[in-house]
Amino acid sequence: GEHGPRGHVPTFGSLQAASCSHLAGVSGHEVPGAGPHLSPPAPRCVPPPGPLSLCSLLCPAPAPRTPLPPTQTPGEEENGSTGFHEAVSAHLGWFEGSQIVIISNTLWVGERVPCLTYGMRGMISASIEVHGPARDLHSGNEGGVFSEPLADLTKVLASLVDARANILVPGFYDAVRPGMLDAAMRRLPASHEFSLEGYRAQIGVRRLTAGRSEWDLLAARWCLPSLSVVDVRVGSGDDPARSAHYRFGPTRFSVIPRAAVGQVAIRFVPAQRPESLVEHLRAHVAHEFAKLRTGNEIAVKVHSIGDWWEADEASPYTKLAERVVQEEWSTTPLLVREGGTMPVARKLEKMLGAPVLMLPMGQSSDNCHLANERIQRVNLLRGKNVVKRLLMEAPRAKAAQ
Amino acid sequence: GEHGPRGHVPTFGSLQAASCSHLAGVSGHEVPGAGPHLSPPAPRCVPPPGPLSLCSLLCPAPAPRTPLPPTQTPGEEENGSTGFHEAVSAHLGWFEGSQIVIISNTLWVGERVPCLTYGMRGMISASIEVHGPARDLHSGNEGGVFSEPLADLTKVLASLVDARANILVPGFYDAVRPGMLDAAMRRLPASHEFSLEGYRAQIGVRRLTAGRSEWDLLAARWCLPSLSVVDVRVGSGDDPARSAHYRFGPTRFSVIPRAAVGQVAIRFVPAQRPESLVEHLRAHVAHEFAKLRTGNEIAVKVHSIGDWWEADEASPYTKLAERVVQEEWSTTPLLVREGGTMPVARKLEKMLGAPVLMLPMGQSSDNCHLANERIQRVNLLRGKNVVKRLLMEAPRAKAAQ
Structure with missing residues (x-):
């Protein structure tokens, strides 16, 4: 049958193809016979959806007495997966004896050859706020006689990269x-799956800044830290009414905002410690701001930190995944890293004592986490088959260890 | 009676105290007996209101055959006074023989002593846009390998002041x-109406940048150009959907915007030519951007230009206004300039061939054009009396010329 002999397959939650979110929340489906059950986080799904993916599953062995609930709540990752860690911690019994954690939220490096992700960058989300006058001021009446917070902020942001x-x-x-x-370069060049020019055209920029070879570019995307200024807003970050006072008509040009906030996304790599990077950032911002000698105030706020992750290449599950993907797609998968971050990966490894298998399903052009996301049908179907076989064969891989 | 002997007073539209807007639109009240009448602009009043002011009036002599409509449309100035110029041009006949244009939209320099405004700065509203990749990109997947538009923009903005x-x-x-x-300094110092420290405390900044004396500060606010960066937004200025794609949840940190726009308010002074300043700005922005040598594109867009304005101190109407204010308030008015801009002032002078009298009513702490705007009751009442007397005595001032 579709699922093979019942006795050989660990019982697991329903396998669902869903847009948006990887293993990012635990649903509140009540499990018959189970003791405590998880309350669902309030649904906060917002457009656009996150990456298309098969659901992520915890593969327990031996089979638990009751089926596991589906571990999927669409939209939660886009909202920070609030409460996920606490929910899993509070119900560790459900996951006793877990062998592997399968997460499918990464991407192929190209369009044709399936990949396995063996490393991801970490992320620090931080904001830099400059506060100045007690209130918004008129650029005509008051322009030219004090240091403006937004002008200060542009100088500090300009000093970062x-x-x-x-x-x-x-x-x-x-x-x-x-x-x-x-590990990537042992197979990647021969695959012709990735080229400087193809990548440049795909993201639609005139020039790439990262070196002169595919190696340079992938090193920058996967193995070096990056810092992006992703947004600048006027008004204070804590001021809920900040947009009400001056976002009207052409004369918004007239208002000097009393505060301004810049948002920064930092990606970091093994073996960098995020705490240390935050210290470096704070010191640099303080130094650059002090050089301005203005009367304003500056603050760096850290909103979230997600750690980097790496697979153990020698693990039997890694080898199992390579074999299963190879058989399903009739070609050797590429080993890739990814520049993005999967904060739950290292957390789950620690909490459950089981390694993560990072199984990308989609092509690099899928526009993941962005508007107009998509996935090719064949990728979804073969991806499902790979997950099914992993679940079936994991116990044997364990036994052969 | 309230209006004096009917025969001596030019007929004029209803005098109304109204929040928001100076002489900024012509209402659509139908004038009985008049030929063509003005269609009202669609009401677009938006919070917060602009400066409190008495309405502005055109004072014709001889009296026209029909009463003039009130020349007030609250909220229009905040929306750029669209169509005002065209509306007045199309009905110049109504204003034939106008002697003076009274505008009440400026402020006293302090709290106690009434003022007359004899000069204002001009304004250029411009935006600086940087465009990069063909679409928004993910800071994890693509961060670190191309020049980001917002990072470029912060560097250009940081180079302006x-x-x-x-x-x-x-x-x-x-x-x-x-x-x-x-002209201001002949009376201002003795009035003790203005001090560096009082001004600093009022606008709520720790330090002023403009010199070490009241003279320096007023020169900077009134007589020197200023450049304020008033807003920065991600996304293209022409993209109506720009906020829909990534303004959700904490992972807005993940998205590198494909474009970013900075808004700049420039104030300029006599005898600067705005066209020349725009050229200087374009050349500077192009130069600073070229230094970055990125693959992105930059554009400077000018949204509006309002000219500076100056009173003719020797005009009989200026002398009349000084005397009338002195009599109403029992003190000599201060002659002040203002850092703000009144684009209609010079336009009306040219169109009607009549000089503008700029009659401030409110105190410097009134928070004009901003949230929580106010005006003191006594200022409103005495202001009304001043306007009334100006209208009564203007014909004699003209005759005595």
Whole structure:
């Protein structure tokens, strides 16, 4: 049958193809016979959906007495997966004896050849706020006689990266582990799955700043830290009414905002420690701001930190996944890293004592996490087959260890 | 009676105290007996209201055959006074023989002593847009390998003013006319109406950047150009859907916007030519952007230009206004300039061939054009009396010329 002999398959929650979100929340479906059950987080799904993916599953062995609930709540990752860690912690009994954690939220490096992800960058979300006058001021009446918070902020933000996308914060390249691309480069060049020019055209930029070869580019995307200024807003970050006072008509040009906030996304890599990077950032921002000698105030706020993740290449599950993907697609999968972040990966490994298998399903052009996301039908179907076989064969891989 | 002997008073539209807007639109009240009448602009009043003011009036002599309509449409100035110029041009006959244009939209320099405004700065509203990738990109997947538009923009914006609020655009202080403060300084210091420390405390900043004396500060606010960065937004300025794609949840940190826009308010002074300043700005922005050598594109867009304005101190109407204010308030008015802009002032002078009288009513702490705007009751009542007497005595001032 579709699921093979019942006795050989660990019982698991319903396998569902869903848009939006990886293993990012635990649903509140009541499990008959189970003791405590998880309350669902309030649904907060917002457009656009996150990456298309098969659901992520915990594969327990031996089979639990009751079926596991589906571990999927669409939209939760886009909202920070609030409560996920606590929900799993409070119900660790459900996951006793877990062998592997399968997460499908990454992407192929190209369009044709299936991939396995063996490393991801971490992420620090931070904001830099400058506060000045007690209230918004009129650019006619008061323009020209004090240091304006938004002008100060542009100077500090401009000091973070150079025009080549190199991070200018001292200490920010410390502790980057060398040799991170080696595993990928054993197979990737021969696959012709990735080219500088193809990548440049796909993201639609005139020039890439990262080196002169595919190796340079992938090293920058996968193995070096990056710092992006993703947003600037006027008004204070804590002021819920900040947009009401001056977002009207052409004369919004007239108002000097009393505060301004810049948002920064930092990606970091093995073996960097995020706490140390935050210290470097704070020191740099304080230094650059002090140089301005203005009467304003500046603050760096850290909103979230998600750690980097790496697979153990020698693990029997990694080898199992390579074999299963190879058989399903009739070609050797590429080993890739990814520049994005999966904060739950290392958390789940620690909480459950089981390794993560990161199984990408979609093509690099899928526009994941962005508007007009998609996935190819064949990727979805073969991806489902790979997950099914992993679940069936995991107990044997364990036994063969 | 309230209006004096009917025969001596030019007929004029209803005098109304209204929040929001100076002489900024012509209402559509139908005038009995008049031929063509003005269609009202669609009401677009938006919070917060602009400055409180008495309405502005055109004072014709001889009296027209029909009463003039009230020349007030609340909220229109905040929306750019669209169509005002065209509406007046199309009905110049109504204003034939106008002697003066009274505008009440400026402020006293302090709290106690009434003022007459004899000069205002002009304004250029401009935006600086940087466009990069064909679409928004993910800061994890793509961060670190191309020049990001918002990062480029922060560098260009940071190059416009220094931390002391001095404009760094070459040529921007050309053609500033010297001696512009002389008229104000003949009376202002003795009035004790204005102090560095009082002003600093009122606007709520820790330090002022403009010099060490009241003279320096007023020169900067009234007689020198200023450049304020008033807003930065991600996404393209022409993209109506720009906020829909990534303004959701905490992962807005994940998205590198494909474009970013900075808004700039420039105030300029006699005898600067705005066209020349725009050229200087374009040249500077192009130069600073070229230094970055990125693959992105930059554009400077000018949204509106309002000219500076100055009173003719020797005009009989200026002398009349000084005398009338002195009699109403029992004190000599101060002669002040203002840093703000009244684009209709010079336009009306040219169109009607009549000089503008700029009659401030409110105190400097009234928070004009901003949230929580106010006006003191006594200012409103005495202001009304001043307007009434000006209208009664203007014909005699003309005759005595």
